[in-house]
Amino acid sequence: MVLELQKPRPVWQIMFSTHHTDVGYLYTITGLTFLFMAGVLAMIIRTHLFFPGEGVLVSDSATFNRIFTVHGLTMLFLFALPVANGIGNILVPIMVRYKDMAYPKLNAIAFWMNPVGGALLWLGFADVSWVSYAPYSIIRAPGPAADMFIFGMKILGISSILSSINFVVTVLKCKHPDLSLRRVPLFAWSMLTVSLMTLIAMPTYAAALIMMLTDRLGLSGFFNPFAGGDPIAYLHLFWFTFHPEVYIFLLPAIGMMYEIIPRFSRKPLYSQASGVFAFVMLGIIGFASWGHHMYSTGMDFTTKVVFMIGTLAAVPASGMHVFNFLATMWGARIRFAAPMKFAVGGIALFFSAGAGGVLNSAMPLDFISHGTYWVVGHMHLFLTGTIGFGFVAMVYYMFPYITGRMYSEKWANVHFIGMFWGTVQVFFTQHLLGLEGMPRRIYDYPPEFTSWTQLNQIATVGAWILGASFAVFLASLIYYSAKGKPANMDDPWGLGGKYYYPVAAKNPHGGHSGY
Amino acid sequence: MGHDTAEWVFVAVVIAVLVYVGVDSWIVQKEVEDVPADAEVIKVTGQQWFWSFEHADGTKEISTLHLKKGHAYKFEIYSRDVMHSFNIPDWVVFEDAVPGHTNHAWFAPNEVGTYPIQCREYCGLLHYNMRGSLVVEDDKS
Numbered sequence: 001m002v003l004e005l006q007k008p009r010p011v012w013q014i015m016f017s018t019h020h021t022d023v024g025y026l027y028t029i030t031g032l033t034f035l036f037m038a039g040v041l042a043m044i045i046r047t048h049l050f051f052p053g054e055g056v057l058v059s060d061s062a063t064f065n066r067i068f069t070v071h072g073l074t075m076l077f078l079f080a081l082p083v084a085n086g087i088g089n090i091l092v093p094i095m096v097r098y099k100d101m102a103y104p105k106l107n108a109i110a111f112w113m114n115p116v117g118g119a120l121l122w123l124g125f126a127d128v129s130w131v132s133y134a135p136y137s138i139i140r141a142p143g144p145a146a147d148m149f150i151f152g153m154k155i156l157g158i159s160s161i162l163s164s165i166n167f168v169v170t171v172l173k174c175k176h177p178d179l180s181l182r183r184v185p186l187f188a189w190s191m192l193t194v195s196l197m198t199l200i201a202m203p204t205y206a207a208a209l210i211m212m213l214t215d216r217l218g219l220s221g222f223f224n225p226f227a228g229g230d231p232i233a234y235l236h237l238f239w240f241t242f243h244p245e246v247y248i249f250l251l252p253a254i255g256m257m258y259e260i261i262p263r264f265s266r267k268p269l270y271s272q273a274s275g276v277f278a279f280v281m282l283g284i285i286g287f288a289s290w291g292h293h294m295y296s297t298g299m300d301f302t303t304k305v306v307f308m309i310g311t312l313a314a315v316p317a318s319g320m321h322v323f324n325f326l327a328t329m330w331g332a333r334i335r336f337a338a339p340m341k342f343a344v345g346g347i348a349l350f351f352s353a354g355a356g357g358v359l360n361s362a363m364p365l366d367f368i369s370h371g372t373y374w375v376v377g378h379m380h381l382f383l384t385g386t387i388g389f390g391f392v393a394m395v396y397y398m399f400p401y402i403t404g405r406m407y408s409e410k411w412a413n414v415h416f417i418g419m420f421w422g423t424v425q426v427f428f429t430q431h432l433l434g435l436e437g438m439p440r441r442i443y444d445y446p447p448e449f450t451s452w453t454q455l456n457q458i459a460t461v462g463a464w465i466l467g468a469s470f471a472v473f474l475a476s477l478i479y480y481s482a483k484g485k486p487a488n489m490d491d492p493w494g495l496g497g498k499y500y501y502p503v504a505a506k507n508p509h510g511g512h513s514g515y
Numbered sequence: 516m517g518h519d520t521a522e523w524v525f526v527a528v529v530i531a532v533l534v535y536v537g538v539d540s541w542i543v544q545k546e547v548e549d550v551p552a553d554a555e556v557i558k559v560t561g562q563q564w565f566w567s568f569e570h571a572d573g574t575k576e577i578s579t580l581h582l583k584k585g586h587a588y589k590f591e592i593y594s595r596d597v598m599h600s601f602n603i604p605d606w607v608v609f610e611d612a613v614p615g616h617t618n619h620a621w622f623a624p625n626e627v628g629t630y631p632i633q634c635r636e637y638c639g640l641l642h643y644n645m646r647g648s649l650v651v652e653d654d655k656s
Binding site for chain 1 (some may be wrong): 609
């Protein structure tokens with residue numbers, strides 16, 4: 001795959017290509033672009049909250065509400081999903097030893113829906129918050145922003161269904177006949193699991209969006225209590241899709257760590273079987289816990305208990321992943337190059353985020369943490385700490401293969417220290433803010449609440465460190481893809497042995513398979 | 516490929532911790548939701564962007580709620596427009612106000628003081644300023 005970029009090609013050749021690596025680059029670059037756009041919004045939010053009562057940067061709450069809405073939507077649907085799809089596009093056909101994705105044109109169509117959906121979300125700049133709870137999104141949210149949000153999400157949802165169909169068929173039907181499903185590399189397994197989950201979960205939200213649209217148009221009253229509907233129905237439909245979606249965001253990042261950790265540990269993976277088992281378990285149990293987002297909506301005791309058990313049941317499978325990583329690294333000659341640093345950092349933060357999640361699922365504690373900054377900290381610890389770290393690790397890992405050049409280990413180290421430090425400082429502090437009772441999604445807070453002010457300022461400084469580390473990341477990606485030293489393509493990190501590189505398996509009829 | 520004893524032990528420990536968390540929160544939540552029979556009912560209505568209260572004797576208050584120390588109170592929580600969430604963080608009173616539904620929460624303040632009341636579910640423009648206060652007074656009668 002490196003050969004394709006070493007010969008410079010006009011950009012339109014990549015843009016109109018249906019080849020899986022080209023579509024993969026498009027996905028990844030689009031995802032990273034949206035990451036930086038949404039990151040700027042995050043910096044605005046954090047800087048604003050540094051100064052309570054002064055209206056710094058954002059002088060009205062309407063704009064603030066729009067900013068956090070678009071920040072969330074962009075990070076989830078225009079960064080996390082496209083980057084996972086991008087890396088999946090590049091690697092999955094190679095891992096199952098097929099020449100391309102099963103449906104190359106469908107693949108390109110699914111990609112090109114992303115910029116369209118993204119444009120609708122950004123041009124609309126809605127204020128519904130990413131969960132867009134009824135009835136606010138129906139009876140109060142100003143159009144056309146909210147309608148553009150609905151159409152944008154609709155398009156992104158269709159895109160993710162199309163690409164999921166493609167991944168499922170590629171893995172199940174197009175894999176090399178000599179490769180048994182059990183031996184398919186775990187990253188491909190993660191993409192298979194999340195694709196199946198998407199196919200089950202996403203149609204529910206698609207239906208909810210259409211119902212929301214007709215409600216907004218006044219044609220129906222599904223979720224509108226003033227027309228005989230029930231907002232709780234929307235919450236159920238929404239979380240039935242988006243709790244599994246949490247795992248859809250998470251599992252590809254775990255899959256990427258499965259690529260990186262054994263290679264940089266220079267040891268075989270501890271257990272392929274338990275990795276596969278844990279993916280499938282999470283894929284199934286992910287559907288049993290959506291109600292834990294709704295404990296406080298007036299849910300009765302028994303229902304709460306059922307959803308608590310469903311939530312706790314997901315923990316052992318997550319723990320098996322962590323165990324698998326630790327057992328792989330145990331006693332290994334680890335080479336802490338950039339991809340390994342980010343992967344290990346991601347595992348550490350995954351563990352802390354998961355531990356916080358156990359506390360959330362316990363009913364009495366949820367009534368303390370729900371709707372506060374605790375939840376903001378918790379879910380960002382997953383999104384930045386695990387998913388972000390996994391993706392960044394993978395970007396560094398793929399960098400020499402894609403560009404033929406080596407990034408600078410020194411600047412990658414600066415990025416790592418800044419990102420890890422920043423993540424811990426912002427999101428751990430936000431947990432404490434939640435315990436102090438600060439609600440999420442607020443434009444301003446009373447300056448006389450000194451504990452809120454202090455913790456917010458600590459979190460904001462952490463966010464600046466995190467933002468600065470990403471500026472380093474962006475600059476070094478651009479600089480070293482043009483000016484970096486040519487990489488040793490057989491073994492960019494000096495790990496010894498070609499065995500470790502899946503790219504060598506690109507050609508199904510020759511070369512080294514590695515699997 | 517394959518598991519070994521260490522992994523089974525690890526999974527067993529994780530499951531034991533989870534069972535403890537689950538059983539303990541079952542017990543605590545059961546206790547938390549057990550409303551005393553003599554609790555006085557306070558109707559709480561959330562609307563964009565303030566809270567109003569109605570005492571059992573018909574007294575109405577807006578934004579500031581006066582209660583007596585040592586009594587149990589049960590809140591009946593309504594919403595007049597969009598979803599809100601009635602929250603007194605210092606007393607862990609927290610329940611959503613959902614239009615078309617009546618939700619409940621209860622507490623029994625045992626310390627005199629003034630405590631913030633806030634909205635914890637995003638409800639639009641002035642969500643951040645949907646604040647009130649709870650004043651707990653000594654019961655002189």
